[in-house]
Amino acid sequence: MESDKLDVIFGALADPTRRAILARLASGEVTVNDLAAPFAMSQPAVSKHLKVLERAGLISRGREAQWRPRTLEAEPLKDAAAWLEQYRRFWEQSLDRLEDHLRELQKKVPKP
Amino acid sequence: MESDKLDVIFGALADPTRRAILARLASGEVTVNDLAAPFAMSQPAVSKHLKVLERAGLISRGREAQWRPRTLEAEPLKDAAAWLEQYRRFWEQSLDRLEDHLRELQKKVPKP
Numbered sequence: 001m002e003s004d005k006l007d008v009i010f011g012a013l014a015d016p017t018r019r020a021i022l023a024r025l026a027s028g029e030v031t032v033n034d035l036a037a038p039f040a041m042s043q044p045a046v047s048k049h050l051k052v053l054e055r056a057g058l059i060s061r062g063r064e065a066q067w068r069p070r071t072l073e074a075e076p077l078k079d080a081a082a083w084l085e086q087y088r089r090f091w092e093q094s095l096d097r098l099e100d101h102l103r104e105l106q107k108k109v110p111k112p
Numbered sequence: 113m114e115s116d117k118l119d120v121i122f123g124a125l126a127d128p129t130r131r132a133i134l135a136r137l138a139s140g141e142v143t144v145n146d147l148a149a150p151f152a153m154s155q156p157a158v159s160k161h162l163k164v165l166e167r168a169g170l171i172s173r174g175r176e177a178q179w180r181p182r183t184l185e186a187e188p189l190k191d192a193a194a195w196l197e198q199y200r201r202f203w204e205q206s207l208d209r210l211e212d213h214l215r216e217l218q219k220k221v222p223k224p
Contacts, residue, residue, distance in 0.1 A: 003128040010126035016115040020196075026199065074202030079202075081196040083131075087138065088193070090186030 009076045012056035018049050025072035034067045121188045124168035130161050137184035144180045
């Protein structure tokens with residue numbers, strides 16, 4: 001995985017509107033107008049977000065140019081998940097430590 | 113998972129130096145000086161990156177103030193992975209589609 005690709009992917013995900021757009025596209029192709037509707041922002045502002053998502057390879061344009069539908073492309077999300085996966089043992093370790101701690105605390109509770 | 117927490121986490125991961133710092137910390141506590149050493153950048157520039165990681169909860173400061181060691185905190189990475197996990201079926205679908213496509217292509221190869 002090239003590093004600058006991950007920069008662009010994580011950067012694209014670092015915004016609530018862009019994550020909401022992806023969530024919306026999870027249900028299928030959506031036109032730009034329909035994508036913009038739920039957000040209290042101008043069409044150019046939405047277009048800017050779409051451009052960021054497109055540059056990250058997270059959405060593509062459908063063939064129906066008139067309706068300008070966008071489609072979710074999940075491959076970059078897989079790359080981001082693969083990068084995070086390298087750290088799984090660390091978050092699982094901290095869960096283990098928490099469990100150990102809770103067990104120790106329970107031992108200290110006086111029996112009735 | 114609060115949305116603005118994810119903004120800060122994904123934003124922190126959208127930089128190669130910050131991802132390299134996390135990779136370095138995966139081997140254990142490292143002092144700020146040692147963290148800065150591999151990068152061709154000023155100490156203040158490195159400190160700025162550390163602040164971004166700290167704000168995202170991805171690193172913490174050790175108790176040994178003199179050496180200012182930093183430690184990896186994996187919990188936010190788990191949150192980011194959980195968000196991405198919602199989209200797993202999409203990237204698995206596209207792998208399935210690729211496999212189907214390859215199978216179709218193979219069928220078309222003339223038998224010797």
